[in-house]
Every structure is written in structure tokens, then in C-alpha cells.
Amino acid sequence: MVHSELKEYEDKLPPKILQEIEEKCPSSKMKKVVQKVYEEFLSAQIDAGEAVGLVGAESIGEPGTQMTLNTFHYAGVAEMNVTMGLPRIIEILDGRKSITTPQMEIFLKAPYNKGKDIREIALQVKETKLGELVAEYGLNIVDLKIELKLNMEKLNALDVTPAYLVKAVEKGLASEANVKFEGGVISLKLKCKDDERGLNALYRLKEKSKEVYVRGVKGVTQILPVKRKEEFLIITAGSNLKKVFELDFVDTDRTTTNDIYEIAEALGIEAARQAIMDEVFKVIETQGLNVDIRHIMLVADTMTVSGEIKGITRYGVVSEKASVLARASFETPIKHIINAALKGEVDQLNSVVENVMLNQPVPVGTGLPGLITKIVRKEK
Amino acid sequence: MSEVYLNGKFVGDIDNAHEFLQRIKQDRRSGALSTNVNLHYDELLDNVYVESARGRCRRPLIVVNGGMPALTDKHVKQLQKAEITWGDLIDQGVIEFLDAAEEENSLIAFSDQELTPEHTHLEISPLAMLGLVTGLIPYGDFIQSARLIIGSRNLKQSIGLYAANYLVRMDMDINLLHYPQMPLVQTMVHELTDYKAHPSGQNIVLAIMCYKGYNMEDAVIINKGSIDRGFGRSTYYRPAVAEELRYSGGLMDSVCVPDKDVKGYKSEHDYRFLEGDGVIYPEASVKEEDVLIGKTSPPRFLSNLEEYSLASNIRRESSVSLRHGEEGVVDFVCLTENEEGNKLIQVRIRDQRIPEIGDKFVSRHGQKGVVGLIVPEADMPFTASGIVPDLLFSPHGIPSRMTISHLIELIGGKSAALTGRIIDGTTFSGEPEEVIRKDLMSLGFNETGTETMYNGVTGEIFEAKIYVGSMYYLKLKHMVANKIHSRARGPIQLLTRQPTEGRAKEGGLRLGEMEKDTFVAHGASMLLKERFDSDKTVVPVCEGCGIIAIYDVFKDKRYCPICGENVEISDIEISYAFKLILDEFKSLGIYPRLQLRSKY
Numbered sequence: 013m014v015h016s017e018l019k020e021y022e023d024k025l026p027p028k029i030l031q032e033i034e035e036k037c038p039s040s041k042m043k044k045v046v047q048k049v050y051e052e053f054l055s056a057q058i059d060a061g062e063a064v065g066l067v068g069a070e071s072i073g074e075p076g077t078q079m080t081l082n083t084f085h086y087a088g089v090a091e092m093n094v095t096m097g098l099p100r101i102i103e104i105l106d107g108r109k110s111i112t113t114p115q116m117e118i119f120l121k122a123p124y125n126k127g128k129d130i131r132e133i134a135l136q137v138k139e140t141k142l143g144e145l146v147a148e149y150g151l152n153i154v155d156l157k158i159e160l161k162l163n164m165e166k167l168n169a170l171d172v173t174p175a176y177l178v179k180a181v182e183k184g185l186a187s188e189a190n191v192k193f194e195g196g197v198i199s200l201k202l203k204c205k206d207d208e209r210g211l212n213a214l215y216r217l218k219e220k221s222k223e224v225y226v227r228g229v230k231g232v233t234q235i236l237p238v239k240r241k242e243e244f245l246i247i248t249a250g251s252n253l254k255k256v257f258e259l260d261f262v263d264t265d266r267t268t269t270n271d272i273y274e275i276a277e278a279l280g281i282e283a284a285r286q287a288i289m290d291e292v293f294k295v296i297e298t299q300g301l302n303v304d305i306r307h308i309m310l311v312a313d314t315m316t317v318s319g320e321i322k323g324i325t326r327y328g329v330v331s332e333k334a335s336v337l338a339r340a341s342f343e344t345p346i347k348h349i350i351n352a353a354l355k356g357e358v359d360q361l362n363s364v365v366e367n368v369m370l371n372q373p374v375p376v377g378t379g380l381p382g383l384i385t386k387i388v389r390k391e392k
Numbered sequence: 393m394s395e396v397y398l399n400g401k402f403v404g405d406i407d408n409a410h411e412f413l414q415r416i417k418q419d420r421r422s423g424a425l426s427t428n429v430n431l432h433y434d435e436l437l438d439n440v441y442v443e444s445a446r447g448r449c450r451r452p453l454i455v456v457n458g459g460m461p462a463l464t465d466k467h468v469k470q471l472q473k474a475e476i477t478w479g480d481l482i483d484q485g486v487i488e489f490l491d492a493a494e495e496e497n498s499l500i501a502f503s504d505q506e507l508t509p510e511h512t513h514l515e516i517s518p519l520a521m522l523g524l525v526t527g528l529i530p531y532g533d534f535i536q537s538a539r540l541i542i543g544s545r546n547l548k549q550s551i552g553l554y555a556a557n558y559l560v561r562m563d564m565d566i567n568l569l570h571y572p573q574m575p576l577v578q579t580m581v582h583e584l585t586d587y588k589a590h591p592s593g594q595n596i597v598l599a600i601m602c603y604k605g606y607n608m609e610d611a612v613i614i615n616k617g618s619i620d621r622g623f624g625r626s627t628y629y630r631p632a633v634a635e636e637l638r639y640s641g642g643l644m645d646s647v648c649v650p651d652k653d654v655k656g657y658k659s660e661h662d663y664r665f666l667e668g669d670g671v672i673y674p675e676a677s678v679k680e681e682d683v684l685i686g687k688t689s690p691p692r693f694l695s696n697l698e699e700y701s702l703a704s705n706i707r708r709e710s711s712v713s714l715r716h717g718e719e720g721v722v723d724f725v726c727l728t729e730n731e732e733g734n735k736l737i738q739v740r741i742r743d744q745r746i747p748e749i750g751d752k753f754v755s756r757h758g759q760k761g762v763v764g765l766i767v768p769e770a771d772m773p774f775t776a777s778g779i780v781p782d783l784l785f786s787p788h789g790i791p792s793r794m795t796i797s798h799l800i801e802l803i804g805g806k807s808a809a810l811t812g813r814i815i816d817g818t819t820f821s822g823e824p825e826e827v828i829r830k831d832l833m834s835l836g837f838n839e840t841g842t843e844t845m846y847n848g849v850t851g852e853i854f855e856a857k858i859y860v861g862s863m864y865y866l867k868l869k870h871m872v873a874n875k876i877h878s879r880a881r882g883p884i885q886l887l888t889r890q891p892t893e894g895r896a897k898e899g900g901l902r903l904g905e906m907e908k909d910t911f912v913a914h915g916a917s918m919l920l921k922e923r924f925d926s927d928k929t930v931v932p933v934c935e936g937c938g939i940i941a942i943y944d945v946f947k948d949k950r951y952c953p954i955c956g957e958n959v960e961i962s963d964i965e966i967s968y969a970f971k972l973i974l975d976e977f978k979s980l981g982i983y984p985r986l987q988l989r990s991k992y
Contacts, residue, residue, distance in 0.1 A: 371967035377915015
């Protein structure tokens with residue numbers, strides 16, 4: 013690429029901007045346009061010494077205080093119940109490993125997203141457990157056997173053959189029971205040492221059999237096919253991005269989850285950064301608040317720079333702070349001071365909080381630049 | 393079988409609960425049992441609870457038997473002739489008090505028209521559902537209930553004539569209204585409580601209008617002429633107390649004019665009002681810090697006395713002086729003895745409070761306002777007949793608060809002032825608005841209560857008709873004079889060397905964590921440092937070991953407690969609070985080293 017006029021700006025402007033200029037600008041005006049764009053680009057950049065972090069924190073925190081109580085509710089909409097509002101923001105920014113309402117939006121590839129057989133496709137995603145397919149449990153205490161009478165209607169609806177089911181049960185309970193199948197009834201014979209035999213063991217087996225995995229994607233507890241614009245997609249409660257990506261009808265380009273750790277695992281840390289931004293922005297937007305996306309970008313950046321997700325907590329981002337005094341001023345001061353003493357840490361007093369504590373100018377704004385003059389002595 | 397509980401304790405079983413309840417009730421009404429007993433039957437648990445303990449909230453109701461109230465015309469006539477009293481009615485079982493639990497088993501009729509044979513009680517008056525103070529608010533049935541509560545709370549804070557013997561009392565923090573009046577629009581409760589004997593407000597002419605914007609957001613504008621005529625004038629009393637305490641070893645405080653060699657002697661000027669006995673004389677006009685009662689105390693530690701042995705003259709100054717920011721006139725001096733037989737001196741200070749900008753005024757309908765402007769009478773708007781309002785109330789205070797009673801009282805007061813007839817505004821049975829309107833009309837006024845008014849400054853006619861009338865206004869005890877506070881320099885705390893907190897200690901206003909953030913966000917680094925300079929100190933630091941060094945003033949030498957004298961010691965400027973935290977680290981066994989480096 014690169015027009016001759018653009019050459020000198022190659023390392024001054026981002027490639028995307030240069031590309032756009034090249035595509036849209038007639039070459040006769042190229043020079044002037046680039047010059048103007050460069051000026052604009054420079055003035056759009058934030059000045060050195062601007063307290064971006066603090067301004068960002070206040071810009072998210074101030075509307076956050078308004079969010080505490082008047083959480084905006086959806087009423088009567090056929091979508092699933094998702095944590096929104098302040099609890100969700102806290103959850104994201106804390107970098108919690110398990111979130112309260114994991115949810116996926118599964119987009120489908122071209123032939124499948126037209127709505128034909130959408131229920132069947134969705135059912136393939138849903139995790140089916142043995143418990144859902146059993147109509148009746150029969151406990152035979154004498155022989156220590158459990159007889160599971162199957163709900164054939166459900167089996168048919170889910171397109172599960174009894175043979176497949178038996179295999180799944182055998183796999184799931186291989187160590188606990190002998191599995192037999194006769195005339196629509198699966199019988200489980202307790203398999204364990206003599207001294208453990210008894211009613212309790214049988215009950216335990218019964219409860220365990222309910223949880224036996226039959227088919228679908230593990231972790232997906234509910235499904236909801238939805239028509240959005242011209243295509244159908246599946247919204248799920250419960251999330252398992254990696255397994256969903258393995259299904260052949262899934263459009264892996266657009267399918268997402270609200271579980272940031274899963275995104276980091278499946279798609280990498282850059283995607284997780286984007287996910288943090290999207291999720292936080294989504295909450296703020298639905299609350300009718302207005303926060304500049306760049307503040308959220310900064311938060312997402314600090315959470316992900318290290319290559320893994322770190323929450324804004326004393327165990328996450330704050331523990332990475334270089335200054336002892338800054339860490340101590342956040343939470344659990346004594347712990348930080350004592351650990352610092354044990355390690356002989358040195359505080360370089362490079363950041364804001366420490367300098368406020370010592371009553372020194374903070375290295376932000378007017379406190380940042382130092383003035384050095386060369387004193388020339390006149391020789392007589 | 394029902395279980396019976398007396399004051400929460402199980403006492404026995406009965407076979408027929410309803411019969412039992414009926415019997416107890418009859419005994420209570422006939423006087424065989426105390427009228428303080430209340431019953432409650434819990435149908436679900438089949439338990440009977442009999443209560444006779446104190447602390448239950450109870451209210452009086454008329455007993456109903458078979459749909460007929462026990463209170464008859466005969467009783468009423470006897471009451472009117474004062475042949476019987478309220479107590480007799482209770483004794484006769486005509487009226488009884490129910491607690492919250494017994495109310496649950498009762499069916500109470502609101503009025504005698506709706507009585508049926510099922511009813512057990514009849515409300516004495518719908519007014520009885522309100523408390524004594526809430527009942528004082530006129531037209532309480534034309535106001536939002538929340539405002540009614542605010543209104544009654546305001547009434548409790550209003551300045552009036554709280555007790556007729558105030559001259560011989562030594563109450564703390566007391567206000568007294570100078571020209572109290574009884575309201576023109578009254579309720580039944582005013583009569584019942586003898587409100588005339590302790591009124592707490594004044595009738596003023598009020599116009600609902602804006603004026604230069606100085607009454608926006610709940611502010612009010614007051615006529616200077618009205619203030620000069622005595623509107624809202626009050627006196628504030630506060631006593632100062634001193635006691636001659638006895639200490640161990642026969643030592644004791646002594647009330648006297650302190651000698652000049654007393655420790656902590658103020659200045660001759662401060663003691664100038666004291667008479668020979670060490671107490672200020674009445675009618676002395678005192679300013680802040682002036683001594684009211686001169687007093688000296690023995691030294692704090694007896695051992696010091698022996699060491700110096702400079703006789704007993706090293707007594708401590710412990711006089712009582714007027715607080716910072718206060719002034720007044722000594723009203724009353726009282727010398728007595730307290731329970732322990734110690735000499736007790738009480739000095740009551742009086743301060744006249746003329747309404748000023750910032751004082752709080754309120755109508756009886758929860759419509760509070762702070763004085764925003766005091767306008768010379770000549771500049772106040774006036775009506776066609778020359779009436780000049782005393783107070784201008786903003787129209788924006790009405791719609792959202794829905795205090796219709798405020799508006800009705802306004803025309804009610806107007807009608808009362810013009811006819812010379814007290815208007816009855818009792819809740820649920822007040823004079824109807826139509827009557828007041830008719831009155832106004834017959835007096836030649838606009839029945840809606842509006843009048844043509846003129847701009848007091850330019851004389852121009854106002855395009856809009858202004859709603860004016862007379863109403864009862866209260867001055868609340870919240871006055872700026874007790875709250876105003878500012879500081880540029882002043883006392884600091886001993887431990888942290890930071891400014892003290894609170895008005896009483898002449899403290900500073902804290903620039904908190906979030907306020908600090910705004911400075912940082914603006915990049916105003918130097919301004920932030922300057923703001924936090926309140927506790928800055930210069931401390932010498934040993935460059936060898938990094939610990940804070942010592943400056944010996946007598947030898948004019950600095951030395952390090954660890955490295956000694958032959959080491960480089962430099963001064964650094966830090967906040968005293970940081971020096972303090974370093975000391976705390978040391979006390980924890982942590983060695984904080986300061987590594988010094990030239991900044992430039």
C-alpha cells in the first residue's frame with residue numbers, strides 16, 4: 013500500500029486511519045487531508061499528566077451511585093432473567109470466576125438460522141440428565157436394585173433412543189452399579205462392598221443417577237430460541253462456550269457468552285478485554301446512563317494487561333500496585349505494611365495516593381513537569 | 393379448652409373462651425376489674441391474652457351494645473352542665489380504652505350513622521385518630537398525610553411561650569417568642585388544650601408570589617417593616633453553670649476573680665465584668681470569650697506542688713466564659729448549693745434574636761421556608777387597598793406538595809381578620825370553603841382570595857392577580873445565629889496537628905477523600921498540596937539510617953538517635969500525620985527508612 017504522500021505519516025498515524033484516507037481521498041488533495049488529519053489526531057490525544065484513571069473511576073462511579081436502587085426492570089418480556097444493574101457491574105469488575113447468571117447467545121450458520129427445526133437444534137444444545145427422562149423410580153430394597161421407568165414421550169421428544177440412553181447410564185454409573193435394560197425399564201443393581209450395602213447407599217445411587225449426563229452441552233440448563241430481525245438464534249441459561257463451538261451448526265464468529273473467563277479461555281485475553289467493555293457498557297446503557305466508552309476501555313485494559321483477568325480488588329489489580337502505601341491505603345493496611353516490612357520493600361513515591369499522604373505534590377497535572385534551566389555563567 | 397395468659401405468662405385453662413372474654417369485659421365496664429385491663433383472643437391458637445402491664449398504647453372509644461352507643465344524650469347534657477366528668481364516663485363503662493391487641497377483636501364504627509348490631513365500639517370523633525399536635529393543624533382533611541406529619545413535627549419545633557414561669561427557670565437552650573398570638577383559624581384541639589395560654593406563632597399577611605427570585609426553592613421574603621413591628625422576634629436563653637468541686641486532700645475550687653499568677657490567666661479585659669465574688673453582674677452586655685464566672689482550681693497533680701513548693705499559688709484557671717461566636721446580656725444570676733452541698737452558680741444569658749436571612753419560618757402545613765431576603769417596606773408589593781404583605785411565599789411550593797389546607801387557611805385567615813370571627817378549621821368538621829368564599833364576597837373581596845397588587849418598587853400593576861390572605865406562621869428554633877460557622881485559622885488537634893472538627897471547637901471544614909479526587913482530576917497538584925498544608929511540618933532526617941532525627945534547641949544541634957552526631961542530617965517537609973504513621977510503624981516493630989534524594 014501507501015501513497016507517496018502518506019509515507020512520512022506511516023509511523024505517526026495508525027494504519028487504519030491511513031488506509032481510510034487512501035481509500036476515500038482523491039490523490040490531488042491527499043497531502044492537505046493528511047496534514048489536517050494529523051493535526052486533529054494530535055489534538056484528540058489525551059495530554060500528558062491527565063489523571064485518566066481517577067477521572068475514569070469517577071465517571072463510572074458517579075452514575076454507579078444512582079444505580080444502586082432504581083434498577084431498571086424488564087417486565088413480561090420473554091427473555092431470561094439476567095443480573096443487571098450494579099450487581100452485574102460489581103461482578104464484572106471484581107473479575108468473579110463464577111457469575112450468578114451465565115448466559116450464551118448462540119448464533120447459527122446459514123441453513124439452520126432460518127427457523128426450520130429450531131426447537132430440535134436448540135434441544136441438542138441443552139444438557140439432558142437422566143432425571144428428566146425418568147417417569148418413576150422403583151426401589152427394590154431386598155435385591156438392592158433401582159428400577160427406572162422411562163418416560164418414553166420425553167425420550168421421543170428429545171430424540172433419545174433407549175439404547176443410547178443405556179449406554180450413557182452405563183458410562184455415568186460404571187463404578188456404582190450394573191445396568192440392565194428390559195422392556196422400557198432400566199434397572200440399576202448396586203455394586204459395592206458388603207459393609208456399605210444398605211438403604212443409604214441405594215438412596216445415594218438414586219440421587220446420583222438423576223445427575224447422569226445423557227446428551228447436550230454440559231452446563232446449559234435452559235434454552236430459548238429467539239427470532240432477532242430475520243434470523244433465529246438460541247439464548248441459553250448456563251454457559252459453555254468451548255463445547256458450543258464444537259457443534260457444527262453454530263456460527264462461531266458471532267456466538268458469545270457473558271462469562272468473561274470462558275471467553276478468555278476460548279478466544280484469548282484480547283477477546284476478554286472486549287467482552288468486559290461490552291458487558292459493562294451494556295449494563296450502563298440499559299440503565300439509561302451515559303458513560304464514555306473510553307473510561308470503560310481503560311478499566312478493561314488494566315484488568316487484562318497481565319494476560320489474565322484480574323478484578324479491581326485487593327487480590328487482583330490492587331495487589332499489583334508498586335507502592336506499599338498505595339496498597340495499604342486501599343484495604344487491609346496492616347497486612348500490606350507487615351508484608352512490606354518482611355520483604356524490605358521500597359516505596360518510590362511515584363503515584364498519587366502516596367504523595368497525598370506525605371503532603372507532596374502529586375505527579376499529575378501541574379505536579380508532573382519539572383523545570384530544568386541551564387544556568388550560564390558569564391565569564392568576566 | 394383455651395389457654396389463658398396474663399401479661400405473657402400462662403395462668404390456666406378455660407372451657408369457653410367467648411364466655412370468659414364477655415365476663416371479663418363486663419367486669420371491667422361495671423368497675424369490678426381495673427379499667428386498665430385489656431383482652432385479646434387469638435382465634436388461630438385458641439389463646440386468650442389478658443394484659444394489665446404498663447407501656448401499651450391505648451385509645452378511648454365509645455362502647456356500643458347491640459348497635460346502640462352507650463353514650464346517650466343524657467350523658468352529653470350532664471357533661472355540658474358539668475355534672476359528670478370524663479372519669480365518670482369511664483367508670484360507668486360508657487367509654488373504654490382499647491390497646492392495639494384488643495382493637496383486633498373489635499369492630500369500630502367511624503360515625504354513628506354506620507352503626508350495626510355487629511359493632512362493638514364507636515369512634516368518639518374522627519379527630520381522635522390524630523394526635524394532639526396533629527390536631528392543631530387546621531383543615532387536616534385537605535392535605536397529604538405525609539405533609540401533616542411534617543407539619544406537626546414543625547409545630548413541636550416552633551418558638552412560643554413554653555411556660556409562664558420562664559423567668560425563674562434555668563432551662564437549657566430556650567427560645568421565647570416576643571409577641572405570640574392565637575391563630576385566627578383554629579381547631580377544636582386549640583380549645584381543648586388551652587392553646588391561648590401557650591401560643592407559638594403569629595398571624596401575618598401572606599402573598600403567594602415571586603419577588604426578584606429571592607424566594608425560590610423554599611425561601612421566603614420578609615417585610616422589613618413587619619420585623620420592626622415585632623414579627624418573629626424572640627429571645628434566646630442559655631445558662632452557664634459552675635460548681636465549686638471538692639477534691640481529695642481538702643482542696644477545692646474557688647469562685648473568685650483569678651489572681652494574675654494563676655496558671656492560664658487570660659487577661660484583665662476578659663474578667664472586667666466580674667464583681668468581687670467572682671460572678672458577673674446582671675445586665676452586663678457580654679461578647680464571646682468574656683468570663684461569666686471566675687473560677688480557679690487546684691493543680692492537677694499534687695506531687696508537682698511539693699517539687700516546686702512555691703506555696704499554693706499555682707492554681708489552675710478554670711473560669712466559665714461565653715462560647716465562641718455567642719453574645720448576649722446577663723439576664724439572671726443565681727447562687728445556690730447542689731445535692732452534694734457544693735456551691736453552685738448559674739448565670740443565664742439572654743440574646744434578642746431579630747429575624748435575619750437564614751432563619752427558618754413555617755406555616756402549620758409543613759410548608760417550611762428560610763428567609764432569603766428582607767425587603768424594606770416601601771419596596772414590598774401592595775394591594776389596591778394598601779395592604780402590604782408581611783411575607784412572600786413562592787407559588788412553586790404548592791403543586792408538588794399538595795398542601796390544600798395551606799391555601800384554605802390563607803383565605804380562612806383573611807375572612808377571620810376582616811369579620812373578627814375565629815374560623816373553625818377542625819379536621820373533618822371545619823367550616824366549608826364555600827362559607828369562607830361567601831364571607832369574602834360579602835365583604836367586597838374576590839371570593840377566590842386573589843387581589844390586584846402593585847410592584848412596590850416601580851408602582852406598576854402586576855398582570856396576575858395575587859393570592860393574598862392572613863395565616864398563622866411559626867418561627868422555628870433553627871436560627872442561623874446558632875449555626876453560622878467559618879474559619880480561616882484556629883485550634884488544632886494535639887495528636888495529629890490537624891484542624892479540630894465541629895462548630896463548637898471552631899473547627900475546619902474537611903476536604904475529604906472525594907473532594908481530594910476532584911483536585912487530582914483537575915490536575916491542580918499544587919493547590920491540592922497547599923490545601924493539605926494544614927499539618928505540614930519540617931523534620932530532620934538522618935541520611936544514614938533513614939530515621940527521623942532530633943533537633944536539640946538548646947545546643948542548636950541535630951543528631952540521630954542511632955547514628956549520633958557525625959552524620960548527614962537533612963530537613964524534609966512532610967505532613968505531620970505521616971510523621972505520626974512512621975511512629976506507629978516503629979511501635980509495631982517495623983523500621984521505616986526514609987531514603988532521601990534531591991528532587992531537582
